[in-house]
Amino acid sequence: MRRTRFAALALALVAAASLAVPGRALAQAAPAPGPFRPVPGVKDAVTHHTVTIGGRAIRYTARAGTILLRDGENEPVASMFYVAYTADGADTRTRPVTFFWNGGPGSSTIWLHMGSFAPVRVEVPKNATQPGPNPPLLDNPQSLLDVSDLVFVDAVGTGWSTLVAHGKGSDFYGVDEDAKAFEQFIQRYVTRNGRWQSPKFLFGESYGTTRAANVVNLLQGDGMAVNGVVLLSTALDFNILAIGQQGPGEDYVYEGYLPTEAAVAWYHHKVPGNPPDLARFVAEVRAFAGGPYAQALMRGDLLDDATRAQIVAKLHAYTGLDEGYIQKANLRIEPARFEQELLRGEGRNIGRFDGRYSGDEIDPNGTFPSYDPSDTMASAAFVTAFNHYAHDVLHYNDERPYDVLDFGVNGAWKLQRGQDSNAASVVADLKSAIVQNPSLHVLSANGYFDLATAFFATEYELNHMGLNADQRKRLHYAYFPSGHEVYLNHDALVQFKADMVQFYHEAGVR
Template identity: 30%
Template sequence: MDRGRRRGGEVIARLVTALAATSLLAAPIAAQDKKETSTVEKKVDDEVKFPPLPADKTVRQSASIGGRSIAYDATIGTISVRDDKGKEIGQVVYTSYVATGGAANRPVTFAFNGGPGASSVYLNLGAVGPKRVQFGAQGNAPSDAPITTDNPNSWLDFTDLVFIDPVGTGFSRSLVDEEKTKKAFYANDPDIKYLSKVVYDWLVKAGRLRSPKYVMGESYGGYRAPRIAYELQSQIGVGVNGIVMVSPYLDPASGDGATALSPLPWMIDLPSMAAAHLEQQHQLTPAAMVDVEAYTRGAFATDLLRGRTDPQAVSRLVTNVSRLTGLDPALVQKMGGRVDSATFLREIHRADGTIGSVYDSNVTAFDPFPWSAQRQSNDPILDALIAPTTSAMVDFVTRVVGWKTDARYHALSYEVNSAWDRGKPDDTPVTDLRKAIANDPKMAVMIVHGWDDLSCPFFASRLIVDQMPSFGATERVKLNVYPGGHMFYSREDSGAAFKRDARAIYAGKAE
């Protein structure tokens, strides 16, 4: 029996050893299988999957523009963005308005807003599209009915219009993960490259490569416009007949700041503050602003550079800045005559318990925390325009055009803005603007601003334009300034003046 037990024990031992060996061999295989499965699962997880967007949809509409009825085709469509290997990584949704029966040489204008993170709804439903919804003026509220009306200041009577929503705005979307999205879409240079390709793709898709072409951009879109024009011209092979920059962001290094050694930040803001004060006094005229600009270029800049070594210079600064801005001289004295835009917006309306918008300092909202040392509210214009513009655009897309989707529409994406790689502080579109103009003596360029805008002050553009060469002709780059702020076109008279000036640079290209 003992012998049998020993033999049985030996058999069991051999079985255990064999099983152990099998387990040791199996373990790496199982681990390898698990590793391979995890890799496959990760690749699947990295692919962002959405329900497909609807097919392009077109409806026939009409609007009363410039005193006559204009019939046009309104289209909501999609253009794919692909990487170097041909993989679809994004989808850009556009809105186009093409007049029916137009001549083969009818111009087409591509419009971009800014942010970064803004859709093109503001230029579309606020400035030059065939329909408009009121926003950006004093008295507007988020609860205003999002009902569009015919836009008498639309440009559709002399150019077809294509409004492009960059990835992350409107219904446009990335199809790759967060890290790849930032690299492909949310940085200055990649943004220009893929949006330029979108313009080209639309021209091919619509059969419009022979049409005169214009690029229009507002705010950061004004940064995009000259760079896209030069990319199209020099890399993609598409000539651009004209560039229109609306309240453009042209010089990233010109923002105000108390530590700035250069007098430029203070010089750039002062005329817009003075314009706002003159408007409050019903005294804003181009002639009055000529005097403001002359002072800013001359005695103001000189006295700033003198600094505290010249007490009389400081005294002059305080006197003149107080007079021009309407601010309390005691406050201006404490600030050494250097008033930043945030202080101006808070203090100029403090007695009313309201706060001004950086986009138009005379558009105000109640300050929810008037006794706080620091501002604790969002911008009055931004908070008031998101609801009407979003609702009006979604209603147009889904109900009027019938492009049905349950995707969310982003009129303004703070997520895109916070994720954006802005590059170097001296990354300026003026370099590409100069190159594009120098390459094409026929290219027309117009920069437009509102007097009261402190987000992108007009005086920055004035100084930039004045430092440009003539390019063989006087006023090769035209600069026009209108009553109002960043979205001056929300004022009927300013919108009409803008259209009149724009039509002039399209002269000879319209039907």
């Protein structure tokens, strides 16, 4: 099994499918008290720094610490680790605060923290190559600290966030349980630091977008208005993600992922004719995927031979895959098979998180890739950099191993909500938040080469929320020549920073 971050998402979905109805009977029994876990005794670490952004030196305070979560009886049940960056001397009544988290589920927030908009950043080659075991950790001129204070938070069971006292994993390892934990964290952070009047933003990546859509609705339902939500590499409805093999008639996945497959083929120079403009090429494929291709797949076994031949030719023209392979695949190109097939002739596979990356395939005759080169090439660099940074720069003295990705948490994750046996969808939660708060703006940020959460599938999710024209004006989109973690491409990060600044302005920050 590929033990990658996306494998975490896959395992959670498989677990959701297998536990559907029987789990309700088990839930009726009173759970035994969990083992007692002491509250970690590590003190918050406060340090002071300066970073130059846009030619302006910004003095800031970094705080690495924890916030205790409590149950209905005010007993401690979990401790959530965070690192906050606050500009010195700013007026907190007008200064935004943005909360960041990754997903998994079961992932820490090391990726966003060390790669995107914090005042420091791991230097990763922009040509999708191995950064090496000890990459430099540099000041980040693309940091958002010139616009907003920043808080990077680890979910319970990840990083240095942990269960305490008699806290139970079942109280946190689920779609709604997890969202309530993050809601409580934000409420406590805002109260402790006097940020109730501050404009507030949420930034989630991957499963973190699932969390963000849920959390914003919870916060607003409990009286805390939110100005903006950023959804990076979106997973709002697990029923349309390409995880595992699709069942008969589940053709929306093939339609949703085709433009991304075409973009990846374009990057690797496999598209016949080598179209010069990526965005224009993707727009053409998007129109085909939602039109003739979708109509052909809808015909199923009744599709006539002439139309089938036309679709095969188009799929070859957009992906570079052999027409015979497309015929045998019955016009349906599974993303995981595509990752193995595109460069099969070279004995290489391509990354699921970021299709720009490729690696030598362990089993060149295999149906699926043996590993994800976009994951393995970046993980060690981030882990090394974070541990150095946390201990030697922030001086946070927790000697426990930092749990980057916990498959135990992932395997225990409950993706069903309430009595629904289907995998989670938070589309309705996001719609509720948008409709009830006419000041809430949402930014959907997408990498063209992301084969984990495809941008066209994301558009499908957001276009089916049932919003009116005025509400849709508060939905914003951004696209980048990068993968799941857009910020791994430095040029894309520069563009992303500019788009984020514009988004803050759209959401009322001046």
